[in-house]
Amino acid sequence: MKRGKWNSRIVWAFVWGTITVCGTQNSWSQTAISSIYNVPMAEYPKVDEQRRALFRLYAPEAYDVKADICGKKYPMTKDNNGMWTVTTDPLVVGFHYYFFIVDGVQVTDPASDCFYGCGRMASGIEVPESPEEAAYYTFNKSIAHGQVRECQYYSEVEGQVRRCFVYTPAEYETSPKSKYPVLYLQHGMGEDERGWHEQGHMANILDGQIASGKCKPMIVVMDYGDCGYIHGTKKGETRDEFGASFGNILLRDIIPFVEKTFRVKTDRDHRAMAGLSWGGHQTFQITLTHLDQFAHIGAFSGAILMAPGQNITDVYGGVFSDADKFNKQVHTLFLGQGTEEGMGCDRMSQSLKEAGINHVYYASPGTHHEWLTWRRCLNEFLPLLFKQ
């Protein structure tokens, strides 16, 4: 949600349903809608009724401009006024990072807001679902709303100030004596602590589920997982070391800060951790080696890293080798991914099943390794938490 355009645009978008029936190829320019992430007064980029993005860049002196989205580079065409344009293929629904490539340089679109992804600030566009499909992550004016609080705290581990975002539910304001369970929720590689509320619309998801009683009122903490750059760029770092410093920061700085600052329950039964992609890997790495501190675990498109020939019962100190013990200790174990991304969570689920490990596996229909998968995963994960 940027400057409040989310709600009305989503609804407006689906006037399409009617228009498309009698429309022709030539009519898209009338019915395509501006992306919800455009800066004020920017008409383009747009998305048309076939879910194609329409990009535009004024670059009279450039000799080669492409649009770079969903893993494909689309050559753009220059008109006599120096305006480059292109219409993409139909795109998968959901949020996509994108760039322009101007004479070989990958740049952001001046007409788009920016989002931290791909190890840098990127442009973003939302190819909308139907209002019904999008309802769970869309602002609902009829319910009470929580807040996403930006907090600064001093990290003893790093010896410097850090930032985290903390979602508090609406009732946190009005029930000054209540204490709440906490979900620590992590972004993926090349992203940062802004991802879940800016790209993920997590506040709308939580607000909706809490209002309807689908999930328990809870606090959600989003911090920087030290994996906000593309793998391998930190000097001398191995794959195992990538983002490994975050465990220490979480356990020694973040959790103590949260428990000192907010009214939260501090036992393991009321502490969850989840993450997407590399954040899912970090979640497994941290929680499965600290089961005395976490009872709820989620990995969205995130992998258990297993060496070739390694068995599921070998990893994380053999935590999956005693299924009875594990199933008693861990109240929630959730794996999810998009059907189009192939991150291996389905095979992992199969291995866990064979090992007798209770868990929930969710496959998001038709989505890739992108934020719509993770919004859906969060939506499936939340109702499982803090039931005891």
Added chain:
Amino acid sequence: MKRGKWNSRIVWAFVWGTITVCGTQNSWSQTAISSIYNVPMAEYPKVDEQRRALFRLYAPEAYDVKADICGKKYPMTKDNNGMWTVTTDPLVVGFHYYFFIVDGVQVTDPASDCFYGCGRMASGIEVPESPEEAAYYTFNKSIAHGQVRECQYYSEVEGQVRRCFVYTPAEYETSPKSKYPVLYLQHGMGEDERGWHEQGHMANILDGQIASGKCKPMIVVMDYGDCGYIHGTKKGETRDEFGASFGNILLRDIIPFVEKTFRVKTDRDHRAMAGLSWGGHQTFQITLTHLDQFAHIGAFSGAILMAPGQNITDVYGGVFSDADKFNKQVHTLFLGQGTEEGMGCDRMSQSLKEAGINHVYYASPGTHHEWLTWRRCLNEFLPLLFKQ
């Protein structure tokens, strides 16, 4: 503050004090420091001990690259590997938006975080002051910290959801029965509701003043002033109409939302408004026509718009024509600007003085129409508020 680099970098920067004495022109590459706004693992841009920015962009296929900062375009030089570099002239201290111009296209630096300014997302660089000078807007680990809360609310005026940021002081958490005065604080033209806490470091300024007792604990509300694009781009809009819709939104949506959601004092003696640049103009426009609702007013580098030949006693329905009445009604009237920008606040102050209007005028030494001027203005303004 991004990912916690602010504090340590500022201190590190001033190792320079010693190094420069025995340094030479050739030694800058050893002593220049990475900008605090760089994305993780990005070494450049840097700032050297002469307050020059060192920019770098990999663009092997581009034929012309410039760095665009502080109103000047610096041609960059390409080496054999396709890396373009330039060192700027010495720059004014403080925060500067900047861009690269690649074959005629203004783009952001992939190595920098982005900030909404200039009607689009822009790169940002901080040319640091000394730790002593910067202390008031730098994170202080020894004091209690407030929070900046992102809130979504439904605007009846606009018929859609909007976003605002609300700073709550540290004691808001621990004194659940206390009520607080409110400052409504506005960004400038081409910026948005993110400006004051991202570019302005307002939370650090408030935290420090509240901890030392210099200002009263208060709530600060930052919303989008409908002037986040460059003047004239809204179809058919006149200068008078630019951002004019915000007054209605503030009075009918934002203030009611804040007073319903937060524990705040709701009388005019405990309600202030201030803004920078066009936000200062909006502040005058709104408060001086609603003095029944505001008793504290601040304009930082912002102008009263006066037609040629118009007198100060003619504007805003003649509100300045009865000095005694005005001085009794308005507890704080503050004007400030940088000595290098010439926004006319000094002349306005002179006119107000001649009309017998009590006010404070502050000139920020050596700063331009940029965020360091506005951090300083806020720092001077806050102690004046809510004294009765």
